[in-house]
Amino acid sequence: MAAKTKCKAQLLSGNEACVQGALVAGIRFFAGYPITPSTEVAEGLAEELPKIGGRFIQMEDEIASMGAVIGASLAGLKSMTATSGPGFSLKQENIGFAAMTEVPCVVVNVQRYGPSTGLPTSPAQGDIMQARWGTHGDHPVVALMPASVRETFDLTVEAVNLAEELRTPVIILLDEVVGHMRERVELPAAEDVELFNRVKPTESPDTFLPYKPAANLVPPMPAYGDGYRFHATGLVHDETGFPCGKGADGNTLVRRLQAKVEQRQPKIARAETFQTEDAEIVIVAAGSVARSARAAVKEARAQGIKLGLVRPITAWPFPEEAIDSVAQTAKALIVAEMNLGQMILEVERIAAGRAPVFGLNRIDAELITPEDIIVRAQEVTNNVR
Numbered sequence: 001m002a003a004k005t006k007c008k009a010q011l012l013s014g015n016e017a018c019v020q021g022a023l024v025a026g027i028r029f030f031a032g033y034p035i036t037p038s039t040e041v042a043e044g045l046a047e048e049l050p051k052i053g054g055r056f057i058q059m060e061d062e063i064a065s066m067g068a069v070i071g072a073s074l075a076g077l078k079s080m081t082a083t084s085g086p087g088f089s090l091k092q093e094n095i096g097f098a099a100m101t102e103v104p105c106v107v108v109n110v111q112r113y114g115p116s117t118g119l120p121t122s123p124a125q126g127d128i129m130q131a132r133w134g135t136h137g138d139h140p141v142v143a144l145m146p147a148s149v150r151e152t153f154d155l156t157v158e159a160v161n162l163a164e165e166l167r168t169p170v171i172i173l174l175d176e177v178v179g180h181m182r183e184r185v186e187l188p189a190a191e192d193v194e195l196f197n198r199v200k201p202t203e204s205p206d207t208f209l210p211y212k213p214a215a216n217l218v219p220p221m222p223a224y225g226d227g228y229r230f231h232a233t234g235l236v237h238d239e240t241g242f243p244c245g246k247g248a249d250g251n252t253l254v255r256r257l258q259a260k261v262e263q264r265q266p267k268i269a270r271a272e273t274f275q276t277e278d279a280e281i282v283i284v285a286a287g288s289v290a291r292s293a294r295a296a297v298k299e300a301r302a303q304g305i306k307l308g309l310v311r312p313i314t315a316w317p318f319p320e321e322a323i324d325s326v327a328q329t330a331k332a333l334i335v336a337e338m339n340l341g342q343m344i345l346e347v348e349r350i351a352a353g354r355a356p357v358f359g360l361n362r363i364d365a366e367l368i369t370p371e372d373i374i375v376r377a378q379e380v381t382n383n384v385r
Contacts, residue, residue, distance in 0.1 A: 007186045014152040014178040017185065018108060019044030021156025022080055024190045026197070027106070028054035029079040031068035033061055033087060036120040037176040038110035041082035062087035066094035066107075073103045074232060076223025078160055082108035085127055086117060088134070095169050096135030099257065101232040102211070102219065104163035104198060106156075108172045110179040113365050122365035123176040125287055125338040129345075131171050132316050138254050140261040142268060143171040143316040145286045149183040155313070161196040162268065166260055167218050173315050175338070177288035177367065201228060211253075212239040217260040261317065271319035272311040273326075275301065279308025281377050282326045284347050285336040286312045289368045293336055296373035307377055318346045327351040332384045334376055336360040336368050356384060 012020070018041050022030075030045040046056040055072070059065035065081050072079040083091060088109045098105055111127045113119035127134075131143040142162050146152040156172060163170040201208055201220040210230035213219050222228035235243040236250040261268070272290075275297055276282055285293040290311040300307035308330070310322050323346075327333065333355050335344040341359050348357045360376045362368050 007189055009184050009186050011182050012149050012185055013040065013180055013182050014146065014149050014174055015040035015110065015180065016044055017149045017153040017187070018082070018156045018172065018174070018179075019048065020187055021153040022106070022160065023048055023052070024193050025157040025160035026078045026195055027080050027160060028052070029069065029072035029077040030055075030081065031057045031059050031065040031072070031079075032081045032083065033059055033065055035062075035084045035087045037112055037179050038082040038084050038108060038174075040179070041108055041110070062090035063094065066091040066098075069105045070094060070098050070101075070103050073105050074224055076225070078104070078164065080106035080108065080160070082110070084110050084112045084120075085114045088127060088130065092130075092134040096137065096139055097234045098169045099135070099139040100234045102167035102221070102257070103169075103232070104167050104221075105169050106159045106163055106172065107169055108156075108174065110174040110176060112176050113363075119365050121176070123288065123338060123367060124363065124365070125175050125289065126342070126363075127173065128315055128337070128339070128342040131173055138258060140166070140168050140257050141171070141316045142166070142168065142261060143173050143314065145173045145312060145315045146178055147287055147290045147311060148178070149181065150185045150187070151313075152178060153185070153187055157193055157195075161194075164198045165196050165218070166264070167198065167221055168257075168261065171316075173287070175287045200226070205229070209239040210241040211237060213256060213260075217256055217263065265317045269314045269317040269319045269321070271313055271322035273322060274309040274311070276308035276310060276326050276330075278306055279326070279329075280306040280331045281380055282308045282310055282330045282333050283336055283373060283377070284310045284312070284323065284333055284343065285368075286315065286343065289336050289338060292368050292370045293373055296370035296377070299370055300374050300377055303374070305374070305377055305381065312343070315343075318350075320350050323347055323350040327354045330355050332380050333357045334360055334373070334380055336373055336376075338362055338368060358383075
């Protein structure tokens with residue numbers, strides 16, 4: 001086994017690590033529009049992509065930028081965009097189009113306080129449910145939620161790989177804190193990073209059916225210009241790619257789109273656990289809130305409170321197995337999130353009454369602190385005795 005390249009330490013923000021991950025993963029096209037707190041992603045790729053033969057384009061708005069990303073991906077380039085809440089809302093129709101036409105692409109959403117323009121520089125986690133249900137209809141969704149600068153790099157690479165493997169949009173749900181904080185990181189060399197490139201057809205263009213799935217439910221994907229002619233439409237289509245207008249074809253298509261993610265859920269969905277083995281109260285927290293939760297677990301343990309942490313790394317598919325496990329042993333679960341209650345809905349569904357589920361919510365543009373979590377844990381402990 002070849003030795004891995006030794007890398008020097010860097011001081012990077014989460015947004016900068018996202019740029020580095022995108023470049024290593026093979027992103028060669030970015031279209032977007034500046035929006036706080038994601039602008040550094042666009043700025044970094046605007047500087048770096050031309051150096052390696054890639055393309056950056058600032059579009060007139062977020063709707064057009066998502067369309068450009070889809071077009072570039074259809075032409076064969078690994079493509080991505082970055083935005084925040086208001087821009088994420090504008091992208092939703094084209095995200096649905098990309099899901100229906102099976103166009104791989106990555107959407108970075110650095111969450112900020114909302115709704116509407118809200119507080120553009122303040123942290124929040126209000127887009128968790130929008131990431132799952134923002135576009136209309138039943139559609140596949142993969143959304144990754146980093147909690148550190150290094151993990152932002154790693155999950156950006158993973159997002160690109162999953163998009164290419166599944167032929168679907170993949171969302172990176174940062175929050176303002178993770179996007180802007182700086183940490184010392186040692187990133188792997190490009191040659192040590194495992195990449196996945198979309199599978200191309202091997203059969204003759206004369207017999208090629210663009211939406212005929214392989215055994216893994218994902219159709220091979222040529223690029224426009226490879227000699228294969230194919231039609232991409234958001235209408236219900238059969239294996240030829242052309243609209244068919246039949247409900248039976250819609251049933252077959254949409255169920256396959258869902259199934260290609262669902263059958264990989266054990267591989268995709270995951271969470272990190274911390275001191276949950278004997279925990280009486282388990283905190284469920286993601287992104288920057290999980291950092292406070294980890295500190296709270298350590299402090300609570302010092303005070304004699306048996307606290308543990310489950311940190312979802314994938315917001316979607318939600319890591320059901322980790323929640324199911326602690327729901328069987330803990331006296332109560334506390335879901336800490338910077339919104340009025342979104343992730344808690346999934347936790348309640350999975351816990352199914354085996355352990356009571358409590359919320360800890362802040363929407364005052366301030367972080368949930370370790371102290372907030374310890375106080376809530378003490379309240380819950382008294383409540384469930």
